[in-house]
């Protein structure tokens with residue numbers, strides 16, 4: 062079978078992360094293609110609680126209104142025992158903890174099919190090749206130069222694809238990851254290396270087989286009777302979680318638009334199970350695999366008003382074809398890239414779904430990766446490769462609301478901003494990224510920016526899951542303590558920390574950050590500054606000294622105690638700085654709240670919005686004499702130009 066024309070970026074996997082990356086590359090004017098194994102994108106699955114962290118991206122893409130039309134804001138999660146007594150409540154829209162006020166948005170609960178449909182509709186059909194199951198990939202080495210100049214992908218139907226960059230967005234059992242790891246092992250074993258993983262063997266942790274401790278049955282009902290399920294009529298989605306004591310099951314009931322319930326029942330296994338063992342039958346899509354578990358959970362308590370109903374009622378109200386059984390594994394891989402291949406989403410970090418962040422983090426990976434690819438691509442190449450795809454808007458673009466991109470990038474962003482999606486296929490023949498450039502300017506900053514964030518997400522989902530599923534009085538006591546601090550300063554600061562990484566795409570107009578809690582610096586921008594300031598030549602083709610290379614290898618090699626210590630130190634320092642600054646800003650925030658009460662809300666909001674917009678990217682601004690000196694003080698403090706602030 063002939064090889065398809067070369068693509069700049071080949072995305073394997075048309076899941077949530079892969080589709081968002083595709084939309085972003087389309088907007089950036091970078092040639093791409095998606096290979097998806099399914100012949101049809103299946104409308105399976107349950108709810109996705111889109112985190113407030115990912116909604117600025119949707120606003121940048123102009124999709125926020127469309128998403129809000131088919132989703133509900135998340136109001137609260139009530140955790141109940143199976144006698145329906147309350148264990149604790151997590152609230153997202155109360156006076157003391159209002160996500161929209163603090164982080165700019167509530168989480169939005171949307172069914173997976175609705176979200177898929179919105180994303181899919183933004184990608185030209187010919188950019189997604191369905192029925193293409195990735196089998197393996199290989200680096201193509203130029204015999205004359207010994208340089209890896211392309212990556213070749215083979216699909217199960219024998220078709221071949223060539224690309225500059227291969228992105229593995231193919232989910233938790235990623236075949237791209239397996240192929241990459243196999244290659245790293247072979248090359249290291251043969252002593253070849255050098256054009257991939259930095260001459261290092263595959264870390265031990267990445268060689269361990271995948272295990273899972275829980276399975277889940279998930280589905281979305283048809284429309285239900287509001288009298289029986291009044292929660293479905295509420296504007297805010299109010300989740301109910303039922304802990305079934307002395308049983309391995311936990312039930313989640315999540316209202317979605319259209320008077321429907323998205324439901325999920327997890328079963329904790331007696332011991333962790335290997336994914337490739339015989340028990341892998343535990344996880345299969347489609348009705349046959351789900352029947353046994355469906356029968357076993359029918360008797361569990363349902364979410365109806367009187368407490369008489371069962372999970373069986375919801376199963377009966379769900380199309381059998383749309384019930385799925387999934388394994389809930391959790392893991393963060395240490396190796397995210399090698400050669401011209403890079404991983405994204407569940408392919409490199411998989412969390413259990415109890416804090417509802419997996420999909421959002423896959424999409425934020427796409428934000429970081431697309432921004433770095435775009436910002437490190439010569440402008441002429443973007444224009445050449447995509448000229449036919451861009452149609453110019455009639456109105457001149459507005460300036461970005463917060464200046465987090467360098468002048469040259471902003472100029473490029475301005476020129477791209479008015480581009481609209483079109484379906485013209487483009488090809489790209491010139492080689493624009495050497496492997497060294499890709500690693501130094503794109504893959505490594507991407508990895509360094511995203512790893513600490515996703516590690517925290519995986520850890521917190523795991524802890525929250527463990528807190529809920531354990532039986533016994535010690536577990537009950539722990540739950541009491543954790544829910545008791547929800548409404549305290551400590552509880553709020555923990556939630557604040559989890560919502561600090563509000564990154565946005567660098568090449569699209571920035572969405573205003575409306576949250577009263579300041580975002581931490583954009584991780585992508587931090588990473589880019591680090592690379593620019595690295596002294597390695599900065600521009601395309603710049604080379605690092607041997608010392609710098611070794612230094613960076615040590616940094617990436619998490620096996621090395623020094624690398625780990627450096628990363629931990631850096632994280633700790635960032636967290637401490639953030640906490641200190643937030644504490645010192647608290648009196649100003651209190652004043653802000655008082656001003657609200659005195660009916661000065663609008664003016665006060667504007668002032669604080671300006672402050673946070675200004676320091677959100679760490680760029681200092683000059684003030685005219687007419688501007689509030691106090692704002693300048695806050696700015697200097699947040700950007701490190703002043704160590705004190707007079708409040």
Ligand SMILES: Cc1cc2nc3c(=O)[nH]c(=O)nc-3n(C[C@H](O)[C@H](O)[C@H](O)COP(=O)(O)OP(=O)(O)OC[C@H]3O[C@@H](n4cnc5c(N)ncnc54)[C@H](O)[C@@H]3O)c2cc1C
Pocket residue numbers: 073074075076077078079096097098099107108109110111112193194195196230231232233235236237277279325387405406407408414416417418419420421422423
């Ligand atoms: C029950 C449940 C509830 C969840 N709830 C939430 C939530 O509320 N909020 C949230 O943010 N996250 C949630 N998640 C997590 C979320 O679904 C995942 O983290 C997210 O789907 C990962 O996206 P992805 O694009 O990385 O991978 P996936 O969505 O798994 O997509 C991978 C794609 O790759 C394709 N593919 C696989 N292998 C190949 C191959 N060899 N060749 C070609 N294509 C291939 C697959 O068909 C698929 O389309 C939940 C997960 C589960 C299981």
